[in-house]
Amino acid sequence: MLRQTIAIVILSIAIVPTLCFGANDAVSMLERGIAEYEKGNIGECIANFKQASALFEASQRKTDHVETLVALAGVYQSAGMVILAEKAYKEALKLNEGLENKRLLSETLNGLGSLWILSGTKYREKEEDPEVYLSLALGLAREVKDQELEASACNNLGNLLTGKYFFEDAEVFFREGIEAAKDAGRQDLAAFNYSNLAANCVLRKEDQKTIEYNQEAEKLLDLVKDNFSKSQVLVKIGNTYKEIVNRAPDKAQASQRIALAGAAYKKAIDIFMAQKNSRGLTYALGYMAELYEMDGRLEEARELAGDAIKVAGSADNTSDALYRWQWMIGRLDWNEKKVEEAIQGYQNAILTIQGVKQDLATVYGSIHSHQSFREKVGRIYYEYANLLFEHLKTKEGEQRQELLVKIRDAIESLKERELSDYFQDDCSSMIESKINEVSDIDDKAAVIYLVPLPDKIEILVDVAKEIHHFTTPVSSEEFMREAKLLRHHLEWRSNYYYMPHGKQMYRWIISPIEALLQEKGVETLIFVPDGALRTVPLAALCVDDKQYLVDKYSVTVAPGLRLMESKPVEREQIKILFAGLSEARHGYSPLPAVDREEKLIKAICDLDVLANNTFTQKGLESQFESGAYQVVHIASHGQFRRNLEDTFLLTYDDNFTLNELENMIRPSMFRDNPVELLTMSACQTAAGDDRA
Structure with missing residues (x-):
């Protein structure tokens, strides 16, 4: 039996399994696979x-077979293919049963736990806690005295706790x-732990310690x-130094x-070039370009970004890198007032993003755990919209309308990707082909897009198959602060503050567009809001001391128009399900x-x-299976947070997540009468932050 070590360094977590191989053909394939991985050829x-x-x-x-599955899962994970990675890890975990191989079990648990650190909760069940899996992996590694595996599990637990802000x-x-x-x-693995400790200190704002730990690494x-392995740690070190540049005294x-940072990137670039690793090279070049952009060395930044784009184009599975460098070229062109070129750069980046299937909030060499799509990528869409709004000043007639449609589509694209990121799936794709214009259904309805930009709020009104543009000269910071104050004071119903x-x-919001609404005879307003405005009941905007917006118009809010299938509902045939919990359960008070x-x-x-007692999860599942409901009303305790894992509704016997609710409702989308309206009346269904 041939014993061989494969070093698979995953995104920002090192996993170094030791594999035992038998059949010569299988061993040859593994050796070829390792060689291709070292070159960045993920597909091969x-x-x-x-x-x-x-073969095994x-x-x-x-x-x-289990060893190979764990290695395969690691490769999937390094490429952001989270679903495939989890499937391979879980298959390996199931095959582990009966082997009585503690090292192999530790390796599998460690891999699966590491995957869940950087991925969303869509990929795991409620009881599947990465901290539990990693703690078990660490215990087993110590039991079998495998110090490499122990170091990897410690590194993963450190990353997990850093993400939870348990820094010490x-x-x-x-x-x-x-x-x-x-x-x-394993000096490289020790260095990786040091680099993650440095990243921990970035979040603690202990910059001198960040430098010290990076230098130890x-x-x-x-x-x-x-x-x-060495080159990836160097990329991580460079990124960590870059994070603290703007905090320098x-x-x-x-x-x-x-x-x-530049020295670390340069060393990584040299290694990637020597090993002909295109995937690693495109990131190292691009990160160096970002560093030069930060330092004002714009021509050098442009040259490196161009090189990074070329390298990305010559390798497979690099779209998650490509969009970043296309975005940079767009920014640099805009900085030089090359408007047409800048627009093309942003369009290229957004087109690349739309085709990327993996989680863009998880980035090669990132010092962070999972961030939201808005936090990591959303800025591209708003910079692009701002650029188009500036370009709009030079357009008239048909060209102006075409540009307004582009702006609207960019906003809609962001909303789709943001919602998909929250639920960690492509939840919008199932209805996209069925989209209708709202005016085809209701010619008295207007869709209002609110686009917050640094120095103004841009408003788009889509009515009667034409888009109109208005600008409110107020900074997004002041606008969002006013929205938060409105929300805060609305919660105190005993006064009129x-x-x-x-x-x-x-x-x-309304005064600039009111003449248009009256001219078009609008009766229904459909808002597509952003930021803190998503937490405000827009129907409560005050016309004067006695009248509210809802007194003048029917008002609704949508996360995005392309996320709704617009079609009329036959009211006479509506079937309604009411699910409610009024009794005290699980430590929660009664709701009379x-x-x-x-x-x-x-x-x-x-x-x-x-x-x-009939409102249980099984009872709810059974009702959805047996009844074609168009309206579902749920009244219970609930909690809504920015992370899906912390969001749930209470039932008599347990609680269920929005993922579980989605899985119950989703089959109805294939019926002629799907669920059209879901209302939730709970303590916190109107609470939470703008992401919730």
Whole structure:
């Protein structure tokens, strides 16, 4: 039996499994796969690993099969293919049963736990806690005295706790990982732990410690021969230095940090070039370009970004890098007032983003754990919209209308990707082909897009198959502050402190467009809001001391128009499900108003009812399976947060997440009468931040 070590360094988590291989053909395929991975040829690597896995399975070499699956999962993870990675890890975990191989079990748990650190909760069940899996992996690694695996598990636990802001606890694991890696003779893995400890200090704003720990990592890397693992740690070090440049107390220290980052990137570039690793090279070149852009060396930044784009175009699976450098070219062109070129750069970046299937909030060499799509990528869409709004000043007639459609489509694209990121799936694709113009359904409806930009709020009104443009000269910061104050004071119903804020928001949003709404005879307003405005009931905007917006118009809010299938509903055939919990359960107080809600709704329409002990998750699933409901009303305790994992609704026997609710409702989308309206009446359904 051939014993061989494969070093697979995953995004920002090192996983270094030791593999035992049998059949010569399978071993040859694995060796070819490793060689392709080192070059950044992910597709070729995956093909070889899959063939090796199939051979081991056919020859009933179960241990070798599991080892190969773990390696394959690691490659999927490094390419952002989260669903495939989880599937491979879970298959390996299932095959582990009965092997009594503690090292292999530790390796599998460690891989799966590391995947969940950087990915969203869509990919795991509620009981699948990465901290539990990683703790088990660490315990098993120590039991079998595998110090490499111990160092990797410590590193992963440190990253997990850093993401939870338990900085001191994370530091303990990083330091234990450093010692274990050194004892194993793995200086590169010790360096990786040091670099993650440095990233921990970035979040703690301890910049001097960040520099010290990065320098410790670099000293260790000087002892390591050039390889993929070393180059990726160098990229991580460069990114960490770059994060603290703008926090430097003076220009001299900022220059020092830029020089340190540049030196780390340069070493990584040299290694990637020597190894012909296109994927790694495009990132290292692009990150260096970003550093030069930050330092005002714009021509050098443009040249490096161009090189990064060329390299990305010559390799597979690099779209997640390509959009970043296309975006940079667009920014640099805009900075030089090359409007047409800048527009093309932004369009290229957005087109690339639309085709990327992996999670763009997880980035090669990133020092952060999972961030929202808005935080990481949303800026591109708003910069692009701002650029188009500036270009709009030079257009008239048909050309102006075409440009307004482009702006609207850019906003809609952001809304689609943002919602998909929240639910961690492509939730909009199922209805996109069925989109209709709202004016085809209701010629008295207007869609209002609010686009916050640094120095103004741009307003688009889509009515009667024509888009109109208005500008409110107020900064987005002041606008959002007023929206938050309105929301805050609306929660105190015993006073009218909200009214001045409601009037101000009315003046900013409605007053500029009111003449158009009257001219077109608009009766329904459909808002597509942004930021803090998503937390405000827009119907409560104040016309004056006695009248609200809802007194003049029907008002609704949509996350994006392309996320709704617009079609008329036959009211006579509507079937309604009411699910409510009025009794105290699971430590939550009773909700007597739920019974009143049921009676009031029953007074105006027929209902199927799940109440209290019949309102269980299984009961709800059964109702959705047996009844074609168009309207679903849920009244219970609930919690809504910016992260999907912290968002749930309470049932009599348990609670269920929005993912689980989505899975119950989704089959209805394939019926002629899908769920058209879902209302939730809970303590916090109107609470949370703008992402929730």
